[in-house]
Amino acid sequence: MENPLNLLKLKEMIRNGVSCIPKDPNCNEAIIVIGDTGVGKSTIMAFLSGAEMTVRYDGLKPVLDCPHHQIKIGHEKYS
Secondary structure, three states, X not given: OOOOOOHHHHHHHHHHHXXXXXXXXXXXXXXXXXXXXXOOHHHHHHHHOOOOOEEEEEOXXXXXXXXXXXXXXXXXXXX
């Protein structure tokens, strides 16, 4: 059985994440992208920022990548 979603913990994690966002006097909004590891959070952010996307193959599985962009695509425990 899957663990139920702990909304209080999620709210605390979002609050902590928002507090880590650098403050910009010209903008007071942020977008939080939430999802499991490997679902494409970093990839969609790279795409939206204009990165050139390429398809590489891991065996028969196609993988979307952006090798020449400064956003590192999810190769950490948490991304």
